[in-house]
Every structure is written in structure tokens, then in C-alpha cells.
Amino acid sequence: MLNVSHLTKKYHRFTANDNLSFIVNDGEIAVLAGPNGAGKSTAIKCIAGLLRFDGEIEIDGHNNKSIEAKKILGYVPEIPAPFELLTVWEHMEFIARAYKLTDWQKKAEELITRMELQDKLNKLGKELSKGMQQKISICCALLTNPQTVLFDEPFVGLDPHAIKELKSMLFEMKAKGTTIIISTHMLDSVDEFWDRVFIMMNGRIEAERERKTVEKSGENLEELFFSITEKNKD
Amino acid sequence: MNAILYMLRKNVKNAVIDTLKSPLKMIVYLFIGASLVYAVIQGFTMNRSVDEQLDPRILYGAYLALLHFISVPIMLKGLSTGSSFFAMSDVNNIFVAPISEKKILTYGIGRQLATSLFLVVCFSAYGSMAIRMFELSIADALMLVGGIALMLIIVQLITLLLFCLCSAHPRLSVYLKFVIYLLPVYALGSVTIFMFSSSMTLENLYAAISQHYLEYSPVIGWLHGFVFGLLYGNTMKAVIYGVLLLICCALSILIFCLTKLDYYEDVLQKAESYYEFRDNIRNGKVSDSDWLGSKPVKLRKQGIRRGSGASSIFFKHLREGARRSRFMFFNINTIVLLGVTGVIGMAMKSFFNSPYRISVIYIAATVICSYIQFFFSAAGDWVKELNKPYIFLIPDSPVRKLIMAGATSIIKPFIDGAISFVFLWMLVGGHIPDIIVCMLVYGSFGCIYISSNILAQRIVGISGNRGVFITFYMGIMVVLMIPGIVIGLLALSNVSGYFTIISASVLGFPVFLWNIFISFMIFMLCKNLLNNIE
Known part of the structure; x- marks a missing residue:
């Protein structure tokens, strides 16, 4: 479970995240949606423990900067950053060693096959296209079987097959009880599996909805998004 | 051409306004x-x-x-x-x-x-x-x-x-x-x-x-x-x-x-x-792609093979180093240092060839090589590591991660120092204590450069303004170096007998001890650097 409480992130006088509080339960897929500059990526980076912030973030009851939290957290960054001089397989090995994983090879092979990287095992990070680098990021984040996973614009740069595979991985993780947060403004890409949505604008959460509530009202995610963001613009 | 002139004019104007808006800059x-x-x-x-x-x-x-x-x-x-x-x-x-x-x-x-x-x-x-x-x-x-x-x-x-x-x-x-x-x-x-x-x-x-x-x-x-x-x-x-x-x-x-x-x-x-x-x-990032470009890299041995937790960063650096250069720690920097020590040795040999004065050659070589090392130290493995999220995410103690990430950058100057000063000894001869101490001093300056960099990153922030960062970095470096040099000079001014012959050792040993001590202290003080990417 992810518990974000009064998260505020300021860059000098600019407030990127303004007092965000929300909870994402085990087995839930939450979407952080919002226009460009709404503060989605900043929030994700704060949760991943990459930025300084005010407030509290707990991952399964552990402070997000603690070693215990890091052990159960997976993070797929917005911009993939593979190691230029490591091969695809060595990325897997590095993560396995850094996280002290045992019997990781089978899982690594499975991820690599699903992301269609099996013929690129000996390719260096610098030799891969942006899309393939994104696939490595996903494999690295999921190799550790994390309890909570943060995806920052995960579908950008992926080919249709990889998008399909990633979606089915999300369903599988959800079924296993993994807490998942996806930051995106491509609403149609998450339309089929979201459970909870936080619509952000100007660093604040303007609306929080559950799938059941939205479906009951006859709305869809896109209509909800525009009704909130357009209203606030006016 | 009017469009180009307009763009140039606006660029200059906006650059000036941008500078005026940033007091620190x-x-x-x-x-x-x-x-x-x-x-x-x-x-x-x-x-x-x-x-x-x-x-x-x-x-x-x-x-x-x-x-x-x-x-x-x-x-x-x-x-x-x-x-x-x-x-x-x-x-x-x-x-x-x-x-x-x-x-x-x-x-x-x-x-x-x-x-x-x-x-x-x-x-x-x-x-x-x-x-x-x-x-x-x-x-x-x-x-x-x-x-x-x-x-x-x-x-x-x-x-x-x-x-x-x-x-x-x-x-x-x-x-x-x-x-x-x-x-x-x-x-x-x-x-x-x-x-x-x-x-x-x-x-x-x-x-x-x-x-x-x-x-x-x-x-x-x-x-x-x-x-x-x-x-x-x-x-x-x-x-x-x-x-x-x-x-x-x-x-x-x-x-x-x-x-x-x-x-x-x-x-x-x-x-x-x-x-x-x-x-x-501009963002202070250094990546292998910057200097490798499209140059093909030979894989040679594959796999990281060793390491667990933070130490896997060190073994990863070794694998990456082997791909950058077949001889890993012996690279263009080592060749430049060999050239510099060679020129210093040849030029000063005829003037300082008595047993009492040969130490001067070692002091000059250590000073000049340590100065040159400053330019080599900017793109160490640990700096590259800060550009990627993994080092921040790895579940291990921040101080272990910091030491392991900086390990190759710490080892390299000691190896360069050993090679260069043995080469200098082959050219001009000299006293064994001088050679050993100069190697150690050269290596310890590598630690000073890394620790100054870490301290500057801690003060300015990893993603802070580069101009401000460099100014802080150089200022910190000078402040950290001075006590060691002063202690060394004091020691040198109070020696007699055999110690006057090995003046490089007398001057250098306190410098080495100080450099190592202060670098270690800074590593400890800045262990929270890896708490966030800012």
C-alpha cells in the first residue's frame, strides 16, 4: 500500500506539488493524470525517493527513503537511462546483484522475452533505440518483483507489441496484489485497467475518482478529465 | 537574414535578462x-x-x-x-x-x-x-x-x-x-x-x-x-x-x-x-556516449560476475572500464602523466642531480602532475552514476553506495601515480621514500578532488547551476588542500640530517595523511548525498 500524506514540493518560489494526500491500496492501479506541467512526474519522483519534499510518503508502512522501502519499490523513469557500456543481460545481472536477488535468471529471461529483447542480449545500452531503452527500464524495475511500482509515462516510445505486453503485465501484477501508480496524459492507454484516478492541475489534485463511481455516472476517463481540467481553466 | 539578426538580438537580450534574474549566477x-x-x-x-x-x-x-x-x-x-x-x-x-x-x-x-x-x-x-x-x-x-x-x-x-x-x-x-x-x-x-x-x-x-x-x-x-x-x-x-x-x-x-x-x-x-x-x-552530466559517440565498443568478457548490494556498483564500473580501454586503468591520462614526468625529469635532471637536490624534481613532478590530475578527475565513474536513478534506488546504505561508486576514481590516481613516479625514478634516480610518498600524495589528491566534488554537490545540489557549482568546487578544493600543505611546509622547515635529503617525503607525507583524513571525513559527512537526486 502507498500512503502519500501532505506531499509538498517547491522549487524556489514555484510549487510543483501542493499538499498532495492520497492512498493507493494493494492490488490497485492508480493513474496520475493531468496536463503538461501539472506536477505528475514530480510527484512520482518524490515517491521514488529521488527528490527532497515536505510531507510523508510510506510504502507498505516504511518511509519511502528507507532501505526497506527501496527493496520493495520499482520505478520506471520517464526518460530511460540505461548504462551505456553494459549489455542488456548485464543490466539484469546488475539489478539482481544490487538488490541481492536469488534465482533471478528465469524471471529475467521471461521479462526479456516478453519485451522482445532476446536477440539484443549482448547489445550495449548505448546501441539501443529509445524504445528498447524504455523496455530495459521496465525489465529492470520489474525484475525485483516489487510490491509497489511507479511508472512515469511508460507507454511513450514503446511499439504496439510491447504496449500489449506491458498492459498484460500490469493485469498480472494487479492480480498478485501489487500497488501500481502510472503517471500519464495518454488516457486511452490506461482506460481498460485503471482503478483509481487522481486528476492533477497546477500541482494539486483537483479530483479523485474510483472506476466504479465514474462508470456508474456513465462517464469515461477522458470525459471526466476534460470536464475537470477545462472547468478549472475557465 | 533579418530573421537571423532578429533571433541573435533576442538571444543576447534574453541571456542578459536571464542572468540578471539569477543573483547567484x-x-x-x-x-x-x-x-x-x-x-x-x-x-x-x-x-x-x-x-x-x-x-x-x-x-x-x-x-x-x-x-x-x-x-x-x-x-x-x-x-x-x-x-x-x-x-x-x-x-x-x-x-x-x-x-x-x-x-x-x-x-x-x-x-x-x-x-x-x-x-x-x-x-x-x-x-x-x-x-x-x-x-x-x-x-x-x-x-x-x-x-x-x-x-x-x-x-x-x-x-x-x-x-x-x-x-x-x-x-x-x-x-x-x-x-x-x-x-x-x-x-x-x-x-x-x-x-x-x-x-x-x-x-x-x-x-x-x-x-x-x-x-x-x-x-x-x-x-x-x-x-x-x-x-x-x-x-x-x-x-x-x-x-x-x-x-x-x-x-x-x-x-x-x-x-x-x-x-x-x-x-x-x-x-x-x-x-x-x-x-x-550544461546540466553537469557526463555519460559514456559523450566521448564514445558512435565508436564501436568491443564487449570482451561479459557479465559483472561479482558484487552484492552497493559493491555491485564497483564491479559494474570495472566491467565498463574494461570496455572503455583494454588496459582499464592505463589510459590516455596515464600516458599524459608519463610524458609530463618524463619532460620534468629530463629538463631538471642536469640542475638537480646531486643526492641532496634530487628530491626537488619529485616535488615539482608531484605538484605539476597533481594539478593536471584535476582536469582528469571531472568525469569519474561516480559522477556518471549520479545521472541515472539506479544508485538512488539501490537498497543499501548511502555511505557504502558513495564509497563503492567512487572506488574506481579513487584507485585510478594511485595506479597512475605508481606508474609515473617509477618512470621518473628510472629517468633520474632518487630515494625510495620520496618515490613512495610522491605516489601516495598524487593518489591522495585524487581523493581530495573527489571529496571536494562531493561536498560541492552536497552544497549546490546535484542538479544545481553548473557555474555556481564549479566556483564552489574549486573554492572548497583550495580550502581542503591548504592545511596539508602548510603542515608539510612546517615539517620541512624543521628537519635535519637524513631528512633534508628526502625533502619530498618530509613535505609530502603530512600532505598525504591530511588529504586522506579530510577526504574520509567528507565522505562520512556527505553520506546523505544519495538521499535524493537534487
Whole structure:
């Protein structure tokens, strides 16, 4: 479970995240949606423990900067950053060693096959296209079987097959009880599996909805998004 | 062309406004400006006795070396299809606009020239230094600085010529690159041959670097001849070399006007990679792609094989290092240091060859090599690691991660020091304690550079302004070094007997101990650096 409480992130006088509080339960897929500059990526980076912030973030009851939290957290960054001089397989090995994983090879092979990287095992990070680098990021984040996973614009740069595979991985993780947060403004890409949505604008959460509530009202995610963001613009 | 002029005007205006809006940036610029002005005023006003002045042949050789240092990289860049002329925004916006290719190329080169001329401002401090060190007037110093400005202008015209030639005949770039490399090779070769054909003395070294043959090399040598002709009142020499330079410039402009240019495709790819490179530098990021480019890398051994938790970062660095260079820790930096210690050894050997004075050679070599090491230390493995999220996410103690990430950068100077000082010992002999202590001191300066960098990152922030960061980094470095050097000097002033023979050890050992102690303390104090990426 992810518990974000009064998260505020300021860059000098600019407030990127303004007092965000929300909870994402085990087995839930939450979407952080919002226009460009709404503060989605900043929030994700704060949760991943990459930025300084005010407030509290707990991952399964552990402070997000603690070693215990890091052990159960997976993070797929917005911009993939593979190691230029490591091969695809060595990325897997590095993560396995850094996280002290045992019997990781089978899982690594499975991820690599699903992301269609099996013929690129000996390719260096610098030799891969942006899309393939994104696939490595996903494999690295999921190799550790994390309890909570943060995806920052995960579908950008992926080919249709990889998008399909990633979606089915999300369903599988959800079924296993993994807490998942996806930051995106491509609403149609998450339309089929979201459970909870936080619509952000100007660093604040303007609306929080559950799938059941939205479906009951006859709305869809896109209509909800525009009704909130357009209203606030006016 | 109006559009280009408008864009230039707006760029300059916005850059000024941006600087005014950032007080910290402003303070750093003012500080740098004030330091330059102070250096210039000091040079112009300070009197130095004739005894203290250096041999003018040093100026002759140093100026030629400086001209090579400035010109050769610019010309080589020109060959790589003008990669440095254009920013990505130029490619995306100006290339598709209805403006002639020649105007766009002129704009690109003009912009590059303006950037290069900023260098001249920095060299004005060296002009004042030249006044103090050599018997020069203010007019002489201005002539030397003006010579550098002229070199930059001429070299941009040559770049234009090279670019036009290579654009029309791509295979020509290989041969032209060879010709450009010949320029420094000719200068170095002439000096080396002179030294080997005579005895290795300081006097012969001065004679070697001031041979008039050195001025025969095209453009760089000619400009040197032109400036020194004017400097020493040799009008004939100045006229001959001036005419040669004029012909060269006129030819470049003529060929440019006659060539049909089609360079967009060449520039596009280079501009993309250069944009990424500049963006990384601007943000203080260093990645392997920046220097590897599209160079193929041999995989050799595969797998990280060892390490668990934080230590896997160290073993990953070893694997990456093996791919950068077959000999891993033995690279171009080691070769440069071998060259420097070699030159110092050969030049000082005849003056300091008594058992009581040989330590001086070791002290000089340690000081100069440690200074050079500063430039090598900027792109260590641990700096690259900070650009990626993994080091922050790995579930291990921050201090272990910091030490493991910096381990290869700590080991490398000790290995370089060992190789260089053993080489120096083979050249000049010396005392075993001196050799060992100098190796250790050189290595410990590596620790000081890393710890200063860590402390500066901690104060300014990993993603802070680079100008502010560098100012802090250098300031911290000086502050950290001073106590060790002071303790070393105090120790040196109180020794007698055998210890006077091994003065390098007496001076260096406290420096080594201090450097290691303070570096360790900073590692401990900054262990929270990896708590966040900011």
C-alpha cells in the first residue's frame, strides 16, 4: 500500500506539488493524470525517493527513503537511462546483484522475452533505440518483483507489441496484489485497467475518482478529465 | 537574414535578462570578472626585477603551444561536418526556413567565432602574467592577446574552407585530418629531434622550443611568426608571414563563395549528438556516449560476475572500464602523466642531480602532475552514476553506495601515480621514500578532488547551476588542500640530517595523511548525498 500524506514540493518560489494526500491500496492501479506541467512526474519522483519534499510518503508502512522501502519499490523513469557500456543481460545481472536477488535468471529471461529483447542480449545500452531503452527500464524495475511500482509515462516510445505486453503485465501484477501508480496524459492507454484516478492541475489534485463511481455516472476517463481540467481553466 | 539578426538580438537580450534574474549566477560572473580585472591590473602595475624574469624563449615556445592547443581542436571539429556550428534549435527552425545555405553557414560560423572570442577575455589574464614574467611592455602583451584573437578568426575561416572541401568530397576529410594532426606532430617532432641530437639540458630545451623552423608550419606557425616578428621589430618576418596568412584567408573565402553547399544532412546527425552532449555538459552530466559517440565498443568478457548490494556498483564500473580501454586503468591520462614526468625529469635532471637536490624534481613532478590530475578527475565513474536513478534506488546504505561508486576514481590516481613516479625514478634516480610518498600524495589528491566534488554537490545540489557549482568546487578544493600543505611546509622547515635529503617525503607525507583524513571525513559527512537526486 502507498500512503502519500501532505506531499509538498517547491522549487524556489514555484510549487510543483501542493499538499498532495492520497492512498493507493494493494492490488490497485492508480493513474496520475493531468496536463503538461501539472506536477505528475514530480510527484512520482518524490515517491521514488529521488527528490527532497515536505510531507510523508510510506510504502507498505516504511518511509519511502528507507532501505526497506527501496527493496520493495520499482520505478520506471520517464526518460530511460540505461548504462551505456553494459549489455542488456548485464543490466539484469546488475539489478539482481544490487538488490541481492536469488534465482533471478528465469524471471529475467521471461521479462526479456516478453519485451522482445532476446536477440539484443549482448547489445550495449548505448546501441539501443529509445524504445528498447524504455523496455530495459521496465525489465529492470520489474525484475525485483516489487510490491509497489511507479511508472512515469511508460507507454511513450514503446511499439504496439510491447504496449500489449506491458498492459498484460500490469493485469498480472494487479492480480498478485501489487500497488501500481502510472503517471500519464495518454488516457486511452490506461482506460481498460485503471482503478483509481487522481486528476492533477497546477500541482494539486483537483479530483479523485474510483472506476466504479465514474462508470456508474456513465462517464469515461477522458470525459471526466476534460470536464475537470477545462472547468478549472475557465 | 533579418530573421537571423532578429533571433541573435533576442538571444543576447534574453541571456542578459536571464542572468540578471539569477543573483547567484550574477555574483559568480562578477567574481570571475573581478578576478580577471585584478589579474590584469596587477600585471600592469607590479614591477619585477630583471633577475626574476624568465627566458624569453619560454614565451616563444609556450605561445606556439597555446596556438596549437586552441586551433587544432577547432579545425578538427570543422572536419566533422560542422557539428559545433549549429544548435538543435537552429537545425529545426532555421534549416527549414527560406534562407540561403551560405547565409546560414555564415551565421553558424559567426556564432561559433563569438563564443571563441570569449576565450580572448580569459587570455587577457595570461597577458598580464606575461608582462610580469617576461620583459614585456603593455603593447607587447596586447599584441600577444590580439594574436590569439586573430588566430581564432583565421582558424574559423580555415574551418569554413575545410568544411566546404569535405562537404563536396567526403573522403577528403580523412586526408585533411591527417594534415591537421601533422601540425602538432611537426612541432613536437622538431623539438624532440633537437633534444635527442644534443644533450638533454635545460638550455637545449629552450633552444629546441625557439627554433625558427617551428614557424614554417602552415597557419599556426605563420601566425606565430607574424606576432613575434611584430613583437621583436622584425618587419620583414612579420610582412612575409602576414602575407601568407592573408593569402590563406582570401583563398578560404573564395572557395566558400564558389562551392555549392549541401550540408544539411551531414549537420543534422552531428547537431543531434552535439546537442545531447552540450545539454549534458550544461546540466553537469557526463555519460559514456559523450566521448564514445558512435565508436564501436568491443564487449570482451561479459557479465559483472561479482558484487552484492552497493559493491555491485564497483564491479559494474570495472566491467565498463574494461570496455572503455583494454588496459582499464592505463589510459590516455596515464600516458599524459608519463610524458609530463618524463619532460620534468629530463629538463631538471642536469640542475638537480646531486643526492641532496634530487628530491626537488619529485616535488615539482608531484605538484605539476597533481594539478593536471584535476582536469582528469571531472568525469569519474561516480559522477556518471549520479545521472541515472539506479544508485538512488539501490537498497543499501548511502555511505557504502558513495564509497563503492567512487572506488574506481579513487584507485585510478594511485595506479597512475605508481606508474609515473617509477618512470621518473628510472629517468633520474632518487630515494625510495620520496618515490613512495610522491605516489601516495598524487593518489591522495585524487581523493581530495573527489571529496571536494562531493561536498560541492552536497552544497549546490546535484542538479544545481553548473557555474555556481564549479566556483564552489574549486573554492572548497583550495580550502581542503591548504592545511596539508602548510603542515608539510612546517615539517620541512624543521628537519635535519637524513631528512633534508628526502625533502619530498618530509613535505609530502603530512600532505598525504591530511588529504586522506579530510577526504574520509567528507565522505562520512556527505553520506546523505544519495538521499535524493537534487
